[in-house]
Amino acid sequence: MAAPDSTAARTALWRALHVEVDAPPHVFADEFGLRLADPGDGWRDRDDMDPATAGRYRAGMVARARFVEDLVTEQAGRGVGQYVILGAGLDTFAQRRPEIAARLRVFEVDQPGPQAWKRARLDELGLGVPDWLHLVPVDFETTSWWDRLTEAGFAPDEPAVVASTGVSMYLTKEANLATLRRIAGFAPGSTLAMTFMLPPELLDEGERTRHRATASRAKAAGTPFVSSFSPGEMLEMAHEAGFRDATHVSGAELNERYFAGRADGLRVIPGEEFLVATAGAAARDRPAASS
Numbered sequence: 370m371a372a373p374d375s376t377a378a379r380t381a382l383w384r385a386l387h388v389e390v391d392a393p394p395h396v397f398a399d400e401f402g403l404r405l406a407d408p409g410d411g412w413r414d415r416d417d418m419d420p421a422t423a424g425r426y427r428a429g430m431v432a433r434a435r436f437v438e439d440l441v442t443e444q445a446g447r448g449v450g451q452y453v454i455l456g457a458g459l460d461t462f463a464q465r466r467p468e469i470a471a472r473l474r475v476f477e478v479d480q481p482g483p484q485a486w487k488r489a490r491l492d493e494l495g496l497g498v499p500d501w502l503h504l505v506p507v508d509f510e511t512t513s514w515w516d517r518l519t520e521a522g523f524a525p526d527e528p529a530v531v532a533s534t535g536v537s538m539y540l541t542k543e544a545n546l547a548t549l550r551r552i553a554g555f556a557p558g559s560t561l562a563m564t565f566m567l568p569p570e571l572l573d574e575g576e577r578t579r580h581r582a583t584a585s586r587a588k589a590a591g592t593p594f595v596s597s598f599s600p601g602e603m604l605e606m607a608h609e610a611g612f613r614d615a616t617h618v619s620g621a622e623l624n625e626r627y628f629a630g631r632a633d634g635l636r637v638i639p640g641e642e643f644l645v646a647t648a649g650a651a652a653r654d655r656p657a658a659s660s
Contacts, residue, residue, distance in 0.1 A: 371482025377458030425638035451529035549610035613649030
């Protein structure tokens, strides 16, 4: 039973650190992730938890989590009844926001080992897995996530919100396009929120240096970055896949939405942006992807 990878654990710890070291108002309050990760004493002394040097990365993690949760809340208010999290990691929406989650069918899609580990941790913490939360184990290299999703009770003819954050950079362009095509074929009114990494040439010199350091750490951990896209390329891929509408949400927009006026200077580090795309009737008529 494999524990979540270092990226998933670090994301959970950054969310917790935001509440512990950053001044309110907090962009995203998640202390359940820390309980799940159970990093032991001294976790705040890790190099990647240094508030001074890791602050901008931490800001990016809490901003993207808040952005997705705002979208899910908005769509649930409009009657959308399904929420799919691709590469769920240590997501804690179901535990933190049961007043919303219990009105949805929530599907967390991830590798079998980390999913089994998470299920065991939820049981250890006395939280369990409620009927409306579906942990969907998928070996992405050998198995169709779509098949596993429908087997878990996902209703293809009902709209859904789909979140995929921190995933696209580890996939080839072809794999990303296949995923987009599949989601574009969801029921009309379905919405995708997906992050993507900008190419280094679109970053300034200082950010390129940070990008190279991050990419080096990812490669050393066995999860090398594979893909990056300009906003124009990502929008073109979304339209090619069949989405009715597609919008680029920049890091600057996230800063304006969530960090404007903060005295502590907490800001999203440039480099990771959002695609928000809506499926429509035309998208459903396109050939479905096989993945």
